[in-house]
Amino acid sequence: MPIYSYRCDKCHNEFEMLVGVTSEKKNLQCTKCGSAEVKKILSTFSVGSSNSESSTCSTGTCPTGTCPTCY
Numbered sequence: 001m002p003i004y005s006y007r008c009d010k011c012h013n014e015f016e017m018l019v020g021v022t023s024e025k026k027n028l029q030c031t032k033c034g035s036a037e038v039k040k041i042l043s044t045f046s047v048g049s050s051n052s053e054s055s056t057c058s059t060g061t062c063p064t065g066t067c068p069t070c071y
Contacts (some may be wrong), residue, residue: 005042010035 007014008030015031029030 004040006030006038007041008033009037009039010033014041 003016004017005014005016006028011033013028013030013032015029017031019028028038030038
């Protein structure tokens with residue numbers, strides 16, 4: 001089952017939920033206020049990466065600011 005990120009339109013709470021593919025839209029409610037007015041948002045972990053670690057290390061940049069130190 002995939003984990004999806006959602007944002008509540010009513011209270012702006014962001015939360016993640018483990019959702020079955022066939023039951024994705026059933027009983028989906030905000031974990032804070034209980035509203036059914038929620039929308040799927042992009043997860044932060046969905047950022048792609050390079051196959052070569054040295055290309056990121058050679059430039060000294062890290063798009064997320066949480067990249068491990070290069071050796």
